[in-house]
Amino acid sequence: MVLILIACTLLTPPTVFFGALVAGSLHHGYGWSEMDWNSDGWTSLGEFLDAADIGKREAVVCQRVCTEYFAYKDGMPVRTDCPTP
Numbered sequence: 001m002v003l004i005l006i007a008c009t010l011l012t013p014p015t016v017f018f019g020a021l022v023a024g025s026l027h028h029g030y031g032w033s034e035m036d037w038n039s040d041g042w043t044s045l046g047e048f049l050d051a052a053d054i055g056k057r058e059a060v061v062c063q064r065v066c067t068e069y070f071a072y073k074d075g076m077p078v079r080t081d082c083p084t085p
Contacts, residue, residue: 030056034069037078054078 035043035051059068059080066082 030069034081037069039079 030051032043032048034056035047037047037050037054053072054069055072057068057070059066059077061080061082064082064085066080068080069078070076071078
């Protein structure tokens with residue numbers, strides 16, 4: 001019984017932390033393909049978890065309305081996607 005209590009005490013904080021990361025990643029309003037931050041063609045688990053710290057906003061680039069993904073920590077762009085003319 002003591003071993004179970006110790007295990008629960010040790011495992012609860014990481015479970016809550018990673019659960020919050022996953023929840024944050026899922027609530028940004030963009031899909032798996034948009035989370036491919038390094039543009040290698042597939043979204044890794046690391047890129048999915050990084051999505052918790054990346055927001056999405058509109059940006060005007062060369063008179064085109066584009067989608068800009070930015071880091072919450074400093075507001076700097078991570079990636080900008082523009083429609084082809």
